[in-house]
Amino acid sequence: MKCPICRSGETRPGKASSLLERGGVTLVFQEVPADICENCGEEYFSEETTDRLLKLAEEAVRSGVRVAVRQYAAAVPE
Ligand SMILES: [Zn+2]
Known part of the structure; x- marks a missing residue:
């Protein structure tokens, strides 16, 4: 899609x-x-x-975690 932020790049x-x-x-x-x-590097995540x-x-x-770094693929069961 066309980037709505910079209006010139494609995502x-x-x-x-x-x-x-x-x-x-x-x-x-x-x-x-x-x-x-x-073009501008803006990232768009889908609704899903x-x-x-x-x-x-959540x-x-x-x-009770306060700070965590996780791999998305590992955290989401398919
Ligand atoms: Zn852009």
Whole structure:
């Protein structure tokens, strides 16, 4: 798709990191599937991916984790 941020680049499928902060908990997910703008580097996660990230974050909060770095593929059961 055309990048809505810079309006000149096209996005391409790739992998990106996502940082989430919820209730004093900091989580980083690596290797998250994303569409990345070839011009400005903006990363776009699909609605499905965003939902999964938020669920994973909530699980981490409940388990008492304060800071964590995780591989997205390993954290999401298929
Ligand atoms: Zn862009």
